[in-house]
Amino acid sequence: MEFRTGQGYDVHRIGEGLKMWLCGINIPGEKGFIAHSDGDVAIHALCDALLGALALGDIGHLFPDNDPRYKGIDSKLLLKEVYGRILAAGWELVNADITIALQAPKLAPHITEMRSCLADVMEVSSDRVSVKATTTEHLGFVGREEGCAVWAVVSIRNQE
Ligand code: MG
Numbered sequence: 001m002e003f004r005t006g007q008g009y010d011v012h013r014i015g016e017g018l019k020m021w022l023c024g025i026n027i028p029g030e031k032g033f034i035a036h037s038d039g040d041v042a043i044h045a046l047c048d049a050l051l052g053a054l055a056l057g058d059i060g061h062l063f064p065d066n067d068p069r070y071k072g073i074d075s076k077l078l079l080k081e082v083y084g085r086i087l088a089a090g091w092e093l094v095n096a097d098i099t100i101a102l103q104a105p106k107l108a109p110h111i112t113e114m115r116s117c118l119a120d121v122m123e124v125s126s127d128r129v130s131v132k133a134t135t136t137e138h139l140g141f142v143g144r145e146e147g148c149a150v151w152a153v154v155s156i157r158n159q160e
Contacts (some may be wrong), residue, residue: 008048023114036065042115045150094155107133
């Protein structure tokens with residue numbers, strides 16, 4: 001059995017009057033992420049980690065942000081498509097570990113739902129999907145509440 005590792009990173013700017021989507025969950029509040037898609041920066045980082053594990057490029061390449069088909073798209077559909085490519089190539093998820101850097105709001109109340117949402121999209125058990133949240137102690141663009149940064153790491157194995 002062979003194992004692969006992938007990592008992904010994404011940043012989105014925060015804007016007023018937008019819905020905030022993270023890990024497929026709507027986070028209540030007055031602010032969201034400025035993006036061509038629904039702005040789910042955590043799913044985008046996860047997609048890049050999955051693609052990276054098999055050297056399949058990145059989501060910007062797969063789903064160009066100037067393509068009207070992807071305007072406002074639910075990022076869960078992008079994850080479904082990306083994970084489908086992993087499965088089609090004969091691989092499956094071992095585990096994913098995601099770290100979200102966001103100053104506000106606090107994400108702790110949403111972590112369990114985020115994990116099960118991502119697990120449901122990939123049809124894996126939620127103990128294979130970790131979501132962690134941190135602030136940056138008011139430092140940098142995250143700390144000034146200008147943006148959100150997400151790191152994702154995945155391990156996959158082939159299904160033989
Ligand atoms: Mg993105």
